Amino acid sequence: MSYRERYEEWLSNPYFDAQTKAELESIKEDEKEIKERFYTDLEFGTAGLRGIIGAGTNRMNIYTVRKATQGLANYILKGQNEQKGVVIAFDSRRMSTEFAQEAACCLASNGIKAYIFDALRPTPELSYAVRELGCIAGINITASHNPPEYNGYKVYWEDGAQITPPHDKGIMDEVKSLEDYTTMKTMSIEAAKEAGLYEVIGQKIDDSYIEELKKQVLHQDAIDAVGKDIKIVYSPLHGTGNIPARRILKELGFENVYVVKEQELPDGEFPTVSYPNPESEEAFELGLKLAKEVDADIVLATDPDADRLGVRVKDKNGVYHTLTGNMSGCLLADYEISQRKALKGLPEDGYLIKTIVTTNMADAIAKYYEAGLIEVLTGFKYIGQQILGFETTGKGNYLFGFEESYGCLIGTYARDKDAIVATMALCEAAAYYKTKDMTLWDAMIEMYERYGYYKDDIQSITLKGIEGLAKIQEILDTLRKNPPTKIAEYEVLKARDYKADTIHDMQTGEVTKTGLPSSNVLYYDLSDDAWLCVRPSGTEPKVKFYYGVKGCSLEDADQKSEALGKEVLAMIDRML
Numbered sequence: 001m002s003y004r005e006r007y008e009e010w011l012s013n014p015y016f017d018a019q020t021k022a023e024l025e026s027i028k029e030d031e032k033e034i035k036e037r038f039y040t041d042l043e044f045g046t047a048g049l050r051g052i053i054g055a056g057t058n059r060m061n062i063y064t065v066r067k068a069t070q071g072l073a074n075y076i077l078k079g080q081n082e083q084k085g086v087v088i089a090f091d092s093r094r095m096s097t098e099f100a101q102e103a104a105c106c107l108a109s110n111g112i113k114a115y116i117f118d119a120l121r122p123t124p125e126l127s128y129a130v131r132e133l134g135c136i137a138g139i140n141i142t143a144s145h146n147p148p149e150y151n152g153y154k155v156y157w158e159d160g161a162q163i164t165p166p167h168d169k170g171i172m173d174e175v176k177s178l179e180d181y182t183t184m185k186t187m188s189i190e191a192a193k194e195a196g197l198y199e200v201i202g203q204k205i206d207d208s209y210i211e212e213l214k215k216q217v218l219h220q221d222a223i224d225a226v227g228k229d230i231k232i233v234y235s236p237l238h239g240t241g242n243i244p245a246r247r248i249l250k251e252l253g254f255e256n257v258y259v260v261k262e263q264e265l266p267d268g269e270f271p272t273v274s275y276p277n278p279e280s281e282e283a284f285e286l287g288l289k290l291a292k293e294v295d296a297d298i299v300l301a302t303d304p305d306a307d308r309l310g311v312r313v314k315d316k317n318g319v320y321h322t323l324t325g326n327m328s329g330c331l332l333a334d335y336e337i338s339q340r341k342a343l344k345g346l347p348e349d350g351y352l353i354k355t356i357v358t359t360n361m362a363d364a365i366a367k368y369y370e371a372g373l374i375e376v377l378t379g380f381k382y383i384g385q386q387i388l389g390f391e392t393t394g395k396g397n398y399l400f401g402f403e404e405s406y407g408c409l410i411g412t413y414a415r416d417k418d419a420i421v422a423t424m425a426l427c428e429a430a431a432y433y434k435t436k437d438m439t440l441w442d443a444m445i446e447m448y449e450r451y452g453y454y455k456d457d458i459q460s461i462t463l464k465g466i467e468g469l470a471k472i473q474e475i476l477d478t479l480r481k482n483p484p485t486k487i488a489e490y491e492v493l494k495a496r497d498y499k500a501d502t503i504h505d506m507q508t509g510e511v512t513k514t515g516l517p518s519s520n521v522l523y524y525d526l527s528d529d530a531w532l533c534v535r536p537s538g539t540e541p542k543v544k545f546y547y548g549v550k551g552c553s554l555e556d557a558d559q560k561s562e563a564l565g566k567e568v569l570a571m572i573d574r575m576l
Contacts, residue, residue: 003038006057010038015182016055016063023055036465044068044175046168047379047538050143050152053095060095060151062102063181068153069103069139070184071175073110075167076136078174084136084158085113087201089126091142091240091305092266093151096120099141101189103153108192109185118202120266122240122306123154124409124418127384128209129201131160131415142305145277146540148270161384161415165517206244212413213248213421218339220252222431227253230430231296234423235260235287237276238267239304244420254427258294260286263301270304278303278310278406279325288312288320298430298440302419307380308406309419311426315441326359326456326548327444329402332422333362334447335429336400336410337369346371346399351390353383353401356498356516356523357533357546362402364451371399377498377519378535380407384415404456404546448554452529455557456548459568461576464541472536472543475575479522479534488567490526497522530564545572 001009010016011024027033037056042049042064049068051060076082086107090100104114115133117126123140130138138156146152155163155171163171178184192198217223232249234257236242242264249257262272263286270276273283278301291299291312299312299320311323323331333352340346351372354362366373376382383401390396391412402408407417410425426440433443448454463471483495485506495504496514498521503512521535529550536543545568551557 003035006038007034010055013182020055020061020063039466041067044071044172045538046164046172047162047381048153048155050146050150052149053151057181060099060153062098063184065099065102065153066106066184066186067178067181068175069106070110071178072137072139072155072171073107073112073185074174075171076112077110079136081136082110082112084134085115086137086139087115087126087129087133087135088139088141089117089121089123089129090140091120091123092238092268093141093143093304094148094268095151096141096268099151099153100139102186103139103141104198105186105189105192106184108195108197109187111197113197113199114192115199115201117205118200120240122244122302122418122420124307124414124416124420125205125209125244127156127160127414127416127418128212129205130156130158132205132208133201134158140305144305145275145279145303145308147275148268156416159384159388159415161388162379162381164381164385209413210244210248210251212411213424214252215413216411216421216425217252217428218336218343219428219432222435223253223428226431226434228255230254230298230427230434231256231258231294232427233258233260233287233291233294233296233299235263235283235301236306237263237273237278237283237301237304238265238270239276239302239306240266241302241306241419241423242266244306245300245302245423248420248424249427252424252428256294258290258296260290262286276304278308283310284312291320298427300423300426302423303406306419307417309422309426310406313430313440313444315439321441321444323440323444324456325402325404325406326361326454328406328422328426329404329408330359330361330365330447331440331444332408332410332425332429333365333400333402335432335443336425337365337371339432340399341369347397349395350397350399351386352399353386355379355382355403356521357535358402358404359454359456359548360529360531360550361447361451361454364454368451372396377516377521378403379538380409380417381415383409387412387415404458453551453553453557454548455551455561456546457561457565458547459545459565459572460537460542461572462540462542468541471576472541475543475572476520476522476534476536478575483522484524484571487524487526487532487571488564490528490530490564492524492526494525495522496525530560532564532568
């Protein structure tokens with residue numbers, strides 16, 4: 001069926017509601033828009049769905065959500081796991097409540113019980129709830145930090161992590177096999193409740209989740225000593241973090257928590273930012289303004305689904321410094337591992353886990369504490385997969401895991417990154433270092449002196465639409481066919497191609513395997529402990545160029561990073 005035929009089918013078939021038809025009628029003169037909406041189905045990828053909200057097969061709407069859920073239900077039924085049920089959470093975005101309810105009704109119509117939260121909740125609480133309730137799977141309706149026109153649908157498996165092989169492929173195959181949208185099952189909420197297949201959950205899970213976070217605290221003594229003196233500014237960026245983040249800080253004893261009022265309440269329009277991403281400078285404008293008014297020690301912001309935490313810290317001169325995801329991740333890794341070692345000792349088979357685009361400082365931290373280091377593909381689900389492996393084999397102990405995009409996990413109560421536990425731990429670390437007459441920035445500088453001045457950055461190019469997707473693939477194909485031998489002042493020592501599963505030693509010509517799953521990613525190990533990685537975003541129409549350097553001072557690292565960044569931009573220009 002052509003895109004135009006699909007469009008006409010949605011317009012004429014009584015299965016589709018009047019609102020959908022009215023929206024489609026409004027674009028009848030826009031052939032390009034019709035094509036964008038109907039030339040393909042919104043792809044159910046390894047993490048689920050993510051796309052622009054609207055009518056059409058290539059958009060997020062109740063029909064594409066229903067189709068995705070029917071595919072998931074079919075996979076669950078094939079494995080005869082329907083008795084375990086599925087837990088569903090949602091965030092503050094447009095249509096999140098409706099999509100969550102639609103998913104629950106589809107599951108119920110397939111005889112699978114849905115446990116649905118009574119209001120918005122953070123992603124990590126969904127991950128926790130899957131295991132706490134003994135469910136076979138979880139669904140989270142969120143598009144994380146995407147612009148307001150987006151929403152998404154993430155699928156988790158019974159271990160609490162986002163789906164990985166073989167379940168991701170199995171579910172994807174089931175979804176792809178469904179062609180006729182009018183055959184997807186559904187029922188009313190009232191009928192689902194009467195059948196005992198729709199249960200609303202909330203406070204009980206909240207309480208047990210918070211208790212799990214408290215178990216991760218290493219220095220309550222430090223919080224008791226100075227927690228009342230530390231001033232914290234926090235913003236949930238109109239998302240799900242407000243209640244749990246404030247609750248955990250209050251219950252631990254942090255008395256001076258100032259919330260950014262303009263960004264406190266849930267709002268899917270994200271009116272104070274163009275892009276609700278804690279990695280962006282604009283996300284911190286209001287928080288820094290408040291921080292200067294109250295003389296705050298730390299400024300924190302969680303993304304809309306509260307799995308990532310942005311950080312600013314004040315030094316002793318009153319200057320606020322940005323901690324990138326790599327910096328805050330290393331600060332927490334060093335704090336958690338060092339204090340665990342001091343208080344309890346480290347297991348002989350303890351591991352720090354990072355993704356391939358995460359800073360090489362993580363390697364240095366693991367080496368310093370004589371811990372193992374595991375490198376995984378981008379995506380926290382692969383860190384969760386390693387935790388599951390430790391549990392099932394009885395070999396290996398999880399010490400800490402993080403990725404460069406402000407995501408980390410302390411403990412194993414969940415299997416996804418958790419900005420609520422990160423908020424708690426950073427404030428705890430601030431209290432601990434304050435008892436040593438140090439700020440978090442002092443601790444960061446001490447780490448640089450110990451491990452080296454690592455600096456990591458990223459350049460992203462947005463390429464939207466059908467043509468954009470083709471251009472992104474063309475960039476990867478060009479680099480794959482003609483791997484660089486030198487980038488800026490650095491020699492390329494090894495070229496890794498995760499799609500081909502090869503590591504090519506550029507000096508000896510030897511080719512070995514990466515040992516990781518196939519992924520459309522290219523990575524270059526450079527001289528002087530520098531590196532460059534190229535990959536398409538899994539959630540946005542972007543191609544990302546990650547890179548890192550090591551300097552002998554902050555200034556030296558800044559200069560080297562700037563020079564490498566300019567060469568990366570020049571590389572991109574040559575390929576566009």
